[in-house]
Amino acid sequence: MNEVKKFNYKLLMLTTLIISGCSIIYEVLISSVSSFLVGDSIKQFSITIGLYMSAMGLGSYLSKHIKKNLFDWFVAVEIGVGILGGISSLVLFLSNIYIESYELIMYIEIIFIGTLVGLEIPLLTRIIEDNTKNLRVTLSTIFSFDYIGGLIGSIAFPLLLLPKFGYFTTAFLVGALNIIVSAIIIYGYKEYIKNIRSFKVISMVLLMIMICGTIFSDNIASSIEGKLYRDKVILSKQTKYQNIVVTKHKDDLRLFINGNIQFSASDEYRYHETLVHIPMNAAKKAEKVLILGGGDGLAVREILKYPQVKKITLVDLDEEMVNLSRTNPHIAKLNENSLSNSKVELVYNDAFKFIENSKEIYDVIIVDLPDPNDESLNKLYTNVFYRLCGSHLAPSGAMAVQSTSPYYAKNAYWCINKTIEEEGFNVIPYHVEVPTFGDWGFQLVTKAPVDIKDIKVDVNTKFLNSETVDRLFMFSKDEMVNKDSINTNTLVKPQLLKYYLEAVNVWR
Template structure:
């Protein structure tokens, strides 16, 4: 095979194709990187750490690939081989990782191995395309044009991934679809440069394309297989949103919600979480006409709030519109919250909690913070002194708040860091002082011991709570015992959490790693 310059009549068309191919492979390469980063954050946790690792490994692997490209004697055939291999490795990355995780419970080794391979192959593309353009007679500005198109492709991919790729395709289908794209680029390149292509390339390409197309057609079945292996119960709903992977499972009359494969509630025992979350703050609030709930898109906390007849408005703020839509409209799931999200007193706002609190002009008697655990810096900011200070500005003079604060058993310092942070938050009713704080806990079988922190300018918690009828767990006696911590959960020294320190993230990760890794 000999990659010699082609006649002039053909060179222009081939030059245009190589630039178009540069755009397409740039889109595919960045999509693979984003799929790897998303999968690693779903399956390994700590999204900031995983995104940083994936980006660093991918870029360094691209550098290796760019260096290795010098040893490829025939750039046209080398580029085609790179596309075939990317179509296979990148296309089957998500299926392999999901199946590996479902079968063995680990994913790091195959994830980083495939990521390195994709990075090396992607790094070879630009040098090979630049040399191929020279081979077809495109000498002028060949490298600059290739780089410009490559950067545009990266921009398109970064915009399309959250807006179109994940909502419309999901991770499994997206991986296979862009694998097919790489193989289609290889196929058209084979046809355009057919005088330089061997039968071996054509045979391997055809087999790879058939395999990728078959995988794409079977992607829904692959999702079902992996979901069945990953979850104990029947999967009744699963979909990827721009924010997370939503999975709902059921066994008989037991329903469970998983976000990014982490359990959020089990209908069998969720009352042991939501009743302690809501009723201490509601029963002790001097006034509860206007209630703000941050998080809790499943509507369970709203359900408990609406037990109080004097509640006039409930504002629920949850980032993912799909979660609130499912728990408002799904006929079975909406029953779990007693159709609370359809109540005329309830306003659902899909927004970032920080931005909502920062820009809101509302004034609230009760604030309930039911946000995800502070396992990343992005989530930790919602547990900082600065955020709690913003919340105080949105509360009425006698308003009080509660936040879920993780497990005082599994992540003891993290729990007491949340309490210390609230204690150091400026008290609007007593300048120079912090907030009144009461920590308490509840045993939830799905989670273990779980903690909450009640806070406000002045907490009237000495009196017994006046509770609504129909509660399944929470009583005045439970409230008294909930404030007593055993020696292995009692208060320990912990730093307050701020935007500068984010001490809470380390406390949280260290605590859970100690027990479960």
């Protein structure tokens, strides 16, 4: 093999590495966008992976019908993958806004991209084998680079691309990489390409489109978000863990995480006063308080109304979310700068890991976590998690657990109730009407029996007072279920996730 062929061989190995990384990124990107837009991440990832792999198999099968002009075909495939992959996030978001059957568009996108990706390696293998005349070496080398590229892509997406660039920029950047690969082939192997002039023009034009898409992706995202959210988007941020959007209309500030509303300034006090003041007054003392979640600082604001509180430990996975709530003037004003209070200790950790490793005992525990809409959140609603929380709760202490809606997701609500109850705690369900959310539920959890008539709220509030406390513990007939028909939620059998997603599908 002469020096020119050695160079060409190495260049093709480099392209194998790049296209493999791009392929895996498209796969997880589509899964992530679909999880963000419609929820149920297990379903979205499973369907995307299965359909994508099947489409790749179809592409590999179709490659047998390509018998000549292999370089031309390979360039055309890379251009196709680049443009379809580059606009993939944009297409999915627009489909979610304007087309009722989002899933159909998602499936078509997966099949087209997957089929083209399935053509890549067979074509490359035949190109290299024709030049080296050594199939054994060709196959072992090309698949080695293919798997390494896949590893690089799978690591780069969650650790670098998504948190730093978001959905749109990532798609355009990776699409540009595929176009660059086509340009490498065009200029590195021009003597083998029949339609060289056409491919040069097409690749350069499409590369410029991908570059423009990358440059203006923030503008595109702002325009799309403006259609996804009712009010004006004043902040949009993709962190390592979640997508954060803040909207504002007049005095109504709203926070969304992964598209799900977390609070509205117009009525969040009803939620947070109910969440906090019931356990704070059910506990015999409230000097040490633990908050799991609650990175917006609104629960902390309510707890700081009690002068006897000496220390509040807030545990939130996302440091960027907490810093945003501490420094953003709109949110900081709403939480009354609670996260900067000297009594507050901020811990950035997974709630499960924290409670598993902590040695502290708390008088009050507030579990203010997002709804259990995926498997990672579901573990924070399991019997094991509540058992761990109980081991850190003082004998005379009290815990409150955010528990979704007893009206819109009644099976999920009573599943949480039953799961805690079966760990041997005294559990008293209660709820409140929050106009933005509707009927919203909680669980009051203690080790010793509590008489709700003894719960008095004497601090300054907008909504809750001692005279109205008893109403929170009353449920109407259409909010009740036969708990014998409800299964408890465990780590190995995530029943709650099933109940919750069933409710989402009904009310979507």
